[in-house]
Amino acid sequence: MQLVVARIGRAHGIKGEVTVEVRTDEPELRLAPGAVLATDPAAAGPLTVASGRVHSGRLLLRFDGVQDRTAAEALRNILLIADVDPDELPEGEDEYYDHQLVDLDVVTVDGVEVGRITEISHLPYQDLFVVERPDGTEVLVPFVERIVTEIDLDEQRAVIDPPPGLIDDRAEIASSRASREEA
Structure with a gap:
């Protein structure tokens, strides 16, 4: 099953980072370094998360191959999609995906x-x-x-x-x- 886990926002700085609007309840799992994400539109991806950090309450990601602000800005408004096993359940009893x-x-x-x-x-x-x-x-x-x-x-x-x-x-x-x- 494929789920939208984030939407890429504006570029941050000059080294290829982007802000991300998180649309998943487990960003530390779905948007972790090494995660390979499909995109919508599909022509933009797949994208591999190189690094992530929180800055002023916003999640910032950098992707493999995206080295500068221009490349980061070209990703704006692209949806990030993760493959999720539909039978996978969260660890907590009263938690839901x-x-x-x-x-x-x-x-x-x-x-x-x-x-x-x-x-x-x-x-x-x-x-x-x-x-x-x-x-x-x-x-x-x-x-x-x-x-x-x-x-x-x-x-x-x-x-x-x-x-x-x-x-x-x-x-x-x-x-x-x-x-x-x-x-």
Whole structure:
């Protein structure tokens, strides 16, 4: 199975380093020196990670054969793709790989359908589920134990207990505002 693990950003410095937008929960494994990554578009790769480091909270990578800023800048916006065994599981009991969570149905603890997870967004302080609602809109759900109460891979669903306002329908909000304005 192939998974997008990062998107290359702008060049950093003059020695061929690039910033990377991480899209994997295990960058130390998937983006480690020596990792060979396919690319999208395919004409740019494959790329082999020569080195990596964190600078000011951002991951910087350098690839074999990319020696200067011009070559690094030519890689901007290219997606990095890793081969992942679909049966591979993380070490921790309550840990999941992104590919296990994407496409799960999301329901509230009361059984109300919220939507389907389309993406996992890895931010510096927490991860977010990007959930597409049945009407096509998206809602961001923090992937924290207090809100995501259960992940059931066998049933292909995530159960959430959202705080007020997290998933409230826009129609409900508009109706509530109209009621207050009439009063």
